[in-house]
Amino acid sequence: MSDQRQEIEGSTIVEIIQINKELSVLFKNLVEYSEKLRKVSSRNAKIDIIISFLQKLARKEAEIGVNFISGNMRQGKLNIAWKGLHELLNTAPSRSKKSPQLTEVDAYLDQTKSARGQKKIKELAPLVARLTDSERKYLVSIIVADVQQGAGEGLVKMAIARFFGLRDDDIEFAAMRKPDIGKLFLYLLEKGKTGIKDIGIQIFSPVKPMLAEIAQSLDDVFEEYTDFAVEHKLDGVRVQVHKQGDEVKIFSRHLRDITLHFPELVDIARKLPMEECILDGEAVGIGKDGRPLPFQVLAQRTTRKKDIAIMKDKVPVQPQFFDILYSNGNDLTSKQYRERWRLLNRMISTKDYVASRTLPKNKRSAETFLEKSVARGNEGVMVKLLDSPYRPGRRGKFWLKIKIAHTVDCVILAAEWGHGRRRGWLSNLHLGVLDETRTKFLMVGKTFKGLTDAMLTWLTNNLPRYKVHEDSWTVYVKPEVVVEIAFNEVQKSPKYESGVALRFARVKRIREDKQPGEINTIIDLEKLAKIGGRDEL
Numbered sequence: 001m002s003d004q005r006q007e008i009e010g011s012t013i014v015e016i017i018q019i020n021k022e023l024s025v026l027f028k029n030l031v032e033y034s035e036k037l038r039k040v041s042s043r044n045a046k047i048d049i050i051i052s053f054l055q056k057l058a059r060k061e062a063e064i065g066v067n068f069i070s071g072n073m074r075q076g077k078l079n080i081a082w083k084g085l086h087e088l089l090n091t092a093p094s095r096s097k098k099s100p101q102l103t104e105v106d107a108y109l110d111q112t113k114s115a116r117g118q119k120k121i122k123e124l125a126p127l128v129a130r131l132t133d134s135e136r137k138y139l140v141s142i143i144v145a146d147v148q149q150g151a152g153e154g155l156v157k158m159a160i161a162r163f164f165g166l167r168d169d170d171i172e173f174a175a176m177r178k179p180d181i182g183k184l185f186l187y188l189l190e191k192g193k194t195g196i197k198d199i200g201i202q203i204f205s206p207v208k209p210m211l212a213e214i215a216q217s218l219d220d221v222f223e224e225y226t227d228f229a230v231e232h233k234l235d236g237v238r239v240q241v242h243k244q245g246d247e248v249k250i251f252s253r254h255l256r257d258i259t260l261h262f263p264e265l266v267d268i269a270r271k272l273p274m275e276e277c278i279l280d281g282e283a284v285g286i287g288k289d290g291r292p293l294p295f296q297v298l299a300q301r302t303t304r305k306k307d308i309a310i311m312k313d314k315v316p317v318q319p320q321f322f323d324i325l326y327s328n329g330n331d332l333t334s335k336q337y338r339e340r341w342r343l344l345n346r347m348i349s350t351k352d353y354v355a356s357r358t359l360p361k362n363k364r365s366a367e368t369f370l371e372k373s374v375a376r377g378n379e380g381v382m383v384k385l386l387d388s389p390y391r392p393g394r395r396g397k398f399w400l401k402i403k404i405a406h407t408v409d410c411v412i413l414a415a416e417w418g419h420g421r422r423r424g425w426l427s428n429l430h431l432g433v434l435d436e437t438r439t440k441f442l443m444v445g446k447t448f449k450g451l452t453d454a455m456l457t458w459l460t461n462n463l464p465r466y467k468v469h470e471d472s473w474t475v476y477v478k479p480e481v482v483v484e485i486a487f488n489e490v491q492k493s494p495k496y497e498s499g500v501a502l503r504f505a506r507v508k509r510i511r512e513d514k515q516p517g518e519i520n521t522i523i524d525l526e527k528l529a530k531i532g533g534r535d536e537l
């Protein structure tokens, strides 16, 4: 151990930070720490490891290091395809094996972020050439946000709290306002732990947008809640608009500055009557017929940096604001949604710029509103509890999204024996769709929902006829039986070879009238998933 390191072991945190001004953490050290994290299972042991990593960070690498140890990077997504990453893993090693400093890795990632297409690989290759196999794998896992160390942002926040002698709640609260925990850590290093009191919403500093949980149906919502509003769920681009006098900035869902892309929104924001505000909403593309444009068309507004003026005419957008987080010096996030909505409406006189909403009298009126929303080209509705605060970055039950259910025809690939009341019945179904060549079936999910007693009887009597093999839980069958499946969403899933999974899948009918060759394909599902679209932002 070097003298400097020995000195650190016996020092206080403040002294360590002083000493660390001179030191730099190497990428290989980070990988060693991640390895240590992977090897222990207790939360406290993991937190201790993270704290000792934080202690090693010099101020200049504090933000970078905190992001890395949480399995993230400051740059967000790099959008490199799997093929490119594979190429990187196989980069020929350079002669110099000097492990790069964290700051060097970060600089490479910055350059990669701004490069396009194949050039991204070229930017990263010299860095990767200096890494060992395990370091390469670790870098790739950060790039694809799949670091397997059993510790993510949650534990790092706890470690930061203990590092500064703060409560977990203090850090949680501060992280809602300063969602980049790397920046939060640096801020606390600079201001000291008492700086936590001054963290509030600030104009031109984006806050993570509040998110919604998925709800299966309005029936479920009415069963569980009473005081809520229902808004159109618009299919656009999330925008957080910050205004101070004539100055306006617009941030995306991932806190990217997208001001330049939406000059018309800047104009609209400038004309708003308040001096200072932060509004949350959706930028929606408006077609010639006045109806919303599909998201894929609108997405061109945020991906094409050139031709902004041309794109503005080709794909005009309109804001649909649905929340206000700050106005004239006041942080409104802890106020109730009913009050924020009132303020929003008082401030925005053009009603076309505010999302449509209703306070439904009963289920029927909510259903009619949902049908109208979908008929207008929207995705569904958002249900918002009237007494809820705005919780930046949180996905919780204060906001619920309901998308209209889709249906697909799937084939049954296997069925698991049921438990409890369903013991003795073939119940949990493995579902498949056809691949793009229509020659192979790909699994896209499992469900035991929606099965009536009559269906369970039919399946238990008929499926064993197609049995290929079986284990103690599952009967695997030839793909012969077609079922109609309702679902709310298609999501990316590394679990299945197909790469996607159906969310809230439920069986609607057994389609004895359909052949397996007639069922839906993976392409149909990918269209619904719009995979990649929103991730760009």
Ligand code: AMP
Binding pocket: 209, 211, 212, 231, 232, 233, 234, 235, 236, 237, 238, 253, 282, 322, 355, 382, 401
């Ligand atoms: P999802 O992307 O399916 O998770 O749905 C959440 C997204 O819906 C938000 O990030 C917004 O971009 C969008 N959205 C559309 N309409 C609304 C609305 N009325 N309130 C909140 N979010 C909405």
